[in-house]
Amino acid sequence: xxxxxxxxxxxxxxxxxATQEIIKETNYLFDQIESEQMKRQERGMTPAxxxxxxxxxxxxxxxxxxxxxNKIDKIAEALQNEMVAKPVNIYADANPQLLxxxxxxxVKTSHCGDCERMSQMEARTIEEWRAEGVxxxxxxxxECNIGCKCMLEEAK
Amino acid sequence: xxxxxxxxxVVDFTQFFKREAEKNIIGDETTHSPTYRSLxxxxxxxxxxxxxxxxxxxxxxxxxxxxxxxxxxxxxxKMFGVKASKYNLEVYAKDIKHSGxxxxxTKKGGRVIKTARAKNRPTYQQLMxxxxxxxxxxxxGQLPAGSQxxxxxxxxxxxxxxxxxxxxxxxxxxxxxxx
Numbered sequence: 001x002x003x004x005x006x007x008x009x010x011x012x013x014x015x016x017x018a019t020q021e022i023i024k025e026t027n028y029l030f031d032q033i034e035s036e037q038m039k040r041q042e043r044g045m046t047p048a049x050x051x052x053x054x055x056x057x058x059x060x061x062x063x064x065x066x067x068x069x070n071k072i073d074k075i076a077e078a079l080q081n082e083m084v085a086k087p088v089n090i091y092a093d094a095n096p097q098l099l100x101x102x103x104x105x106x107v108k109t110s111h112c113g114d115c116e117r118m119s120q121m122e123a124r125t126i127e128e129w130r131a132e133g134v135x136x137x138x139x140x141x142x143e144c145n146i147g148c149k150c151m152l153e154e155a156k
Numbered sequence: 157x158x159x160x161x162x163x164x165x166v167v168d169f170t171q172f173f174k175r176e177a178e179k180n181i182i183g184d185e186t187t188h189s190p191t192y193r194s195l196x197x198x199x200x201x202x203x204x205x206x207x208x209x210x211x212x213x214x215x216x217x218x219x220x221x222x223x224x225x226x227x228x229x230x231x232x233x234k235m236f237g238v239k240a241s242k243y244n245l246e247v248y249a250k251d252i253k254h255s256g257x258x259x260x261x262t263k264k265g266g267r268v269i270k271t272a273r274a275k276n277r278p279t280y281q282q283l284m285x286x287x288x289x290x291x292x293x294x295x296x297g298q299l300p301a302g303s304q305x306x307x308x309x310x311x312x313x314x315x316x317x318x319x320x321x322x323x324x325x326x327x328x329x330x331x332x333x334x335x
Contacts, residue, residue: 008239008246010297015309019169019243022313026165033321055325058318069314076310083306085203085298105292138207149292151206 011083018079025071032064089136089152092126098154099123102137105149112143115150123155165320172312173240176305177247182236190300192247196225197232202293203300209292218260220267225287228257235280249284249296253277 033054040050058065092100102118104111111119114134126136129152135141137150183191185198195201200208200223208224216222225231231254239246256277259267278286288294299305 008248008296011299012244012246015173015245016243018306018309019167022310023167026167026317029321030165033325051325055322058321058325072310072313076306079306079309083299084303085293085301087205087301090301149207149209 014079014083018075021075022072025068025075029064029068036064089126091154092152096125096127099125100129100152101155102129103151103153105137105151107149111150112148114142115144115148118142119150126152165317165324167313167316168242169245169309169312170240170242172309173245174238176308177238177240177245180303180305180308181247181299182238185232190302192236192295192300193232195295195300197229200224202288203295203298204293205301206293218258220259225283227259230255230257231280231283235284247296249280251279251281253279254283 036054036057037047037050040053041047045053057063061069092098101123102115102121104115104119115137118129118132118134121132129136137152138148140148142148142150180189181191183189183193185193187194187198190199190201190203190205195203196208202208210216211219211222211224219227235249237246237248237250239248254277284294284296288296
């Protein structure tokens with residue numbers, strides 16, 4: 001596992017990128033609102049009436065407003081994937097085709113027989129690890145039980 | 157030729173970031189959901205919900221407990237720094253020295269907190285570099301598993317921007333077509 005940064009710079013960069021994307025999408029939304037104003041005036045509406053009808057669309061989350069809301073939600077989703085840590089088992093279940101290595105954890109004495117044996121096997125999928133009959137690291141089914149400090153790491 | 161008038165909007169996440177950092181990212185020791193403080197102080201886990209390492213037997217004997225990084229509680233209380241501005245948020249370990257205070261048990265069994273005048277007291281950053289050992293996810297770098305910060309961030313953006321759209325349209329701001 002890579003050394004964790006403790007200066008906060010990584011999460012700050014992700015936040016700045018997300019903020020810039022939100023600003024970009026909002027600028028595009030305003031461009032769309034301006035286009036709508038012109039279109040509605042060309043159809044014969046007064047500027048005040050055009051603004052009033054666009055305001056109603058904003059409040060009802062119609063068309064361009066819905067698209068903007070969806071884009072903001074997607075930015076948040078991408079930020080969630082990058083910025084929030086995932087428990088290893090959940091990540092592995094969500095990616096059943098990926099291969100993982102059983103990596104021995106930091107212990108004071110020695111590892112149990114199950115973990116030693118697992119760590120010597122080649123990379124496998126999450127289902128293949130479960131099929132070995134000792135569960136996954138830290139689930140409590142290995143000889144070392146809940147004291148297990150091992151982890152699954154995605155094979156490069 | 158008519159002049160094209162442009163909408164303008166303003167977003168400022170400073171107060172939102174400060175609130176989030178204090179309450180939901182750093183949090184306090186008793187928070188039920190994983191925050192940096194509660195992960196170290198109560199759950200003994202890293203941000204990926206992996207178990208923290210244990211102390212050496214000599215350290216357990218001295219401290220009277222097996223609790224990675226926690227002794228007098230000074231680090232958890234004083235380590236965290238926050239820098240929040242309009243578009244930036246940093247939550248970090250301060251690069252200032254630990255006081256050196258540590259606890260030990262006397263022969264009679266009483267707990268004493270002693271100030272060490274060690275020459276090379278570590279900074280909180282150095283402590284955390286050591287704390288976030290290989291194969292333990294520790295804290296910092298990412299937000300703890302289950303964090304809802306990104307979702308709340310999006311909601312805050314909408315909360316700030318949508319009223320500005322409504323206000324601009326309600327004022328009947330004129331748009332003139334550039335021919």
